[in-house]
Amino acid sequence: MTADFDAVSLIDVSRHFGRRRAIARLSLTARAGDILGLLGPNGAGKSTLIGLLATLVAPTSGEVRFGDQPARALGAVLRRRLGLLAHELHLYPELSARQNLRFFGELYGVGAGRVEAALARAGLDERGDDDVSGFSRGMRQRLALERALLHDPRLVLLDEPFTGLDDRAVGVVSERVRELAAGGAIVVLATHDLDLAEGLITRVVLLRDGRLVADEAAATGLRARYRRVVGSA
Amino acid sequence: MFARTALLVLRKDFAIEIKSREILYTTLLFALSCVLVFSIAFVKEGEPLEDAAAGILWIAIEFAGTLALGRTFERERYGETLRALLLAPAPRAAIYVGKMLGIVALLAVCELLLVPLVALLFRSRLFEAPVLLVALLLAGTVGFAVVGSLFAAMLVRARTRDVMLPILLYPMTVPLMIGGVRGTVALTQTPLDQPSAIMWIVLLLCMDAVFLMLALWTFEPLMTE
Numbered sequence: 001m002t003a004d005f006d007a008v009s010l011i012d013v014s015r016h017f018g019r020r021r022a023i024a025r026l027s028l029t030a031r032a033g034d035i036l037g038l039l040g041p042n043g044a045g046k047s048t049l050i051g052l053l054a055t056l057v058a059p060t061s062g063e064v065r066f067g068d069q070p071a072r073a074l075g076a077v078l079r080r081r082l083g084l085l086a087h088e089l090h091l092y093p094e095l096s097a098r099q100n101l102r103f104f105g106e107l108y109g110v111g112a113g114r115v116e117a118a119l120a121r122a123g124l125d126e127r128g129d130d131d132v133s134g135f136s137r138g139m140r141q142r143l144a145l146e147r148a149l150l151h152d153p154r155l156v157l158l159d160e161p162f163t164g165l166d167d168r169a170v171g172v173v174s175e176r177v178r179e180l181a182a183g184g185a186i187v188v189l190a191t192h193d194l195d196l197a198e199g200l201i202t203r204v205v206l207l208r209d210g211r212l213v214a215d216e217a218a219a220t221g222l223r224a225r226y227r228r229v230v231g232s233a
Numbered sequence: 234m235f236a237r238t239a240l241l242v243l244r245k246d247f248a249i250e251i252k253s254r255e256i257l258y259t260t261l262l263f264a265l266s267c268v269l270v271f272s273i274a275f276v277k278e279g280e281p282l283e284d285a286a287a288g289i290l291w292i293a294i295e296f297a298g299t300l301a302l303g304r305t306f307e308r309e310r311y312g313e314t315l316r317a318l319l320l321a322p323a324p325r326a327a328i329y330v331g332k333m334l335g336i337v338a339l340l341a342v343c344e345l346l347l348v349p350l351v352a353l354l355f356r357s358r359l360f361e362a363p364v365l366l367v368a369l370l371l372a373g374t375v376g377f378a379v380v381g382s383l384f385a386a387m388l389v390r391a392r393t394r395d396v397m398l399p400i401l402l403y404p405m406t407v408p409l410m411i412g413g414v415r416g417t418v419a420l421t422q423t424p425l426d427q428p429s430a431i432m433w434i435v436l437l438l439c440m441d442a443v444f445l446m447l448a449l450w451t452f453e454p455l456m457t458e
Contacts, residue, residue: 056316058457080322090317094249101385103245107238107321133254146318 004081005067006032008053008186010157013062022048024210030188030203033152035181037201037218038190040230044207046085046190047153050157053188054084061198066155083153087160093133097124097143100132100148108151118146121176123220135144138165147172149180156180158189162196174200191224198222206230235330238323242331243338249308256304256339263299264343265350272354279356286357288415291410294340298377299399301339305332306385308396315389315456325453333382333448340374348447350387358421365430366420372437373413376444382404383448387455412437 008030015023023045030036031210038046052064055071055078065126066078084090091100101115119125123144141164149156158177162170176215177200181187191197197204204222206214206229214229250256271289275282309315318328336405346364352359359366384401388394416433419426 054320056319057456064342076322076324078322079320082320084317084320088313088314088316090314091312092245092249092314093312094308095245099248103241104317104321106241106324107318109322186378 003211004154005069006154006184006186007067009065010049010052010059011063011065011073013052013059013064015045015052015057023052023059026210026212027062027172028205028212028215030186032184032186033181033199033202035177035187036218037197037204038188038207039192039194039197039204040207043209044230045210046207047159048189049088049207050084050208051188051207053155054082054157055079061084080151081154082146082157083119083151083155085148085161087163090142090147091132091140091144092158094131096129096131097122097135098128100143101147104147105150110151112161114150118150122133122146123172133229138166141165142169142173145176149176150209154185156185156187158187160191162191162193170196194223194226235324235327237297238321238327239331239334242318242328243334244431246332246335247338250335250339253448256301257342259304260274260297260301260339261343261346263300264293264347267293268347268354269295278353279391281355281357284421286351286355286359287414287421288353289355290347290359290417291360291413293351294344294370294374294412294413295377295403295406295410297343297444298340298374298381299402301336302381302385302402303395303398305336305339310389315326315386319456322380324455326449329382329386329452332386333378336382337374340378341371344370344374358423359417362420362430365427365434366417368434369413369416369420369430369437372434372441373409373416376409376412376437376441379407379441379444379448380409383452383455408440409437412440 010026010028013023013026038049040046048057052059066074071078097119098115101118102112105115119128124139126145132143135143145161161173165173177187177189178204189201198220203216204216204218205212206226208230268289275285319325348359351357381402384398388397391397410434416430416437419429419433
């Protein structure tokens with residue numbers, strides 16, 4: 001069974017945590033080649049939306065569809081096509097960079113060659129055998145990004161991917177994101193950094209209090225648009 | 234795929250533990266201290282309280298196991314690696330089985346030291362039927378790890394996990410502890426009560442099977458937020 005898809009849709013999706021409403025009746029479609037920027041203030045629902053797309057959070061109502069199939073019908077087969085870089089980095093600090101990538105590579109059925117290539121992309125081929133606990137935040141972030149992309153996912157979910165990166169690394173990651181989209185991936189990127197988002201994202205999704213307040217093509221003047229729709233930036 | 238994933242998770246836990254030895258040392262130290270304290274209380278002038286050894290052995294296993302469960306899943310909370318495991322294209326129950334086998338292995342190492350120590354301090358005839366003793370310990374430990382791993386995984390993101398784990402775990406494992414203690418008493422009696430010991434082992438295995446089925450069935454829905 002394969003689970004390839006060229007679009008992911010949320011159809012009238014709501015998600016409540018107890019009495020708190022995290023996402024309210026949100027509908028949205030992202031297609032292959034899109035770099036969709038999820039923007040909004042803290043508590044707007046960005047991370048919940050990423051959790052829903054990653055199938056780690058189940059909707060209270062509504063449906064998440066990958067291509068023409070609902071997420072719940074696909075299960076493990078679908079997860080092979082998802083890559084998530086979360087705010088927490090999903091790395092074991094006690095293990096080395098190489099051990100981390102090998103472990104996740106084996107879980108995804110990825111060979112050792114790709115692990116070495118990922119280490120090189122992260123700029124850590126010289127320090128592959130060092131424990132992650134000794135790495136700076138930027139090094140961890142680069143490693144976590146490569147871990148998330150190790151299995152060539154179709155849907156790439158990036159929650160604050162630029163945290164802790166220096167200027168050069170930001171440029172490298174931005175270029176990597178563009179390459180992924182050009183290669184047919186659907187990239188969903190949640191960030192607070194409007195300056196970095198501008199010029200990178202191709203679509204803007206603005207969230208406030210769990211509601212979709214704008215879904216439009218990206219254009220210049222993102223900060224001004226954000227202020228108008230969401231409030232201060 | 235299921236077995237491969239479980240073994241990968243188990244191997245990863247071993248790799249971390251070999252590097253840090255944190256859980257093994259703390260669990261061992263705790264279990265040994267527990268037995269030593271009980272020996273001071275229950276051994277008077279070289280004479281231990283009748284059948285105390287069986288209860289103390291299983292209490293030490295349960296307390297040490299709770300400590301090991303908490304620390305093992307704490308590792309998966311740091312960096313939210315449990316979410317990364319759940320996102321892998323593998324049966325989610327296999328991840329649970331891998332974690333559970335790690336706890337069984339850790340407790341087995343503890344028991345290798347605990348059993349001789351209890352036998353020595355309490356003058357208990359624990360080695361009268363070694364095969365049955367191993368079967369009893371294995372059946373009880375697997376049952377404890379099956380229930381404990383499920384609760385520890387469920388509570389991994391709860392703020393009150395350190396309080397909630399024993400509250401949920403101890404009542405659920407009372408039947409296992411009763412089976413373990415009564416089975417051990419049967420094995421240390423003079424003469425050896427082999428039929429009772431075998432009955433308790435079979436009962437423990439039945440409980441293991443029921444708990445394992447329930448855990449495999451509920452793990453995925455419980456772990457999806």
